[in-house]
Amino acid sequence: MLFRTKPAGRHAAPARPRWWRRWLRPVLAADDGMSTAEYAIGTIAAAAFGALLYTVVTGDSVVGALTGLVEQALAVQF
Template sequence: MRLLLWTIRARVIRASVADDGMSTAEYAIGTIAAAAFGAVLYGVVTGDSIVNALTKIIEKALDTAV
């Protein structure tokens, strides 16, 4: 009985600690997420609404009386 408990405990510890290959998968997912975020950000910034909003802000700032 004691040997069985020791074996089960050892397997649980090994399963919870083993992370072979996890760092490569994490880097790959992080790289894909960063590229997707960059593509979305580029699409938003180059869209007409952002350009028009920034133009209005700049024009308003330049038209203010000092």
């Protein structure tokens, strides 16, 4: 027999919970969800990040770099 198999049925040893499951269980089960205030703060943070990202992407340097990249890709000869 090349591989050892685990015993099945009533002779099998009971599975022990892993250490990380015991550690994570209280962390994951401690809170059922976000409250209204947390939703409001998360929404404001997401909107601020979106505004910052829009400002960066529409800036002259990024638009120029993307334009140069597209022109370079279109100028490739096959």
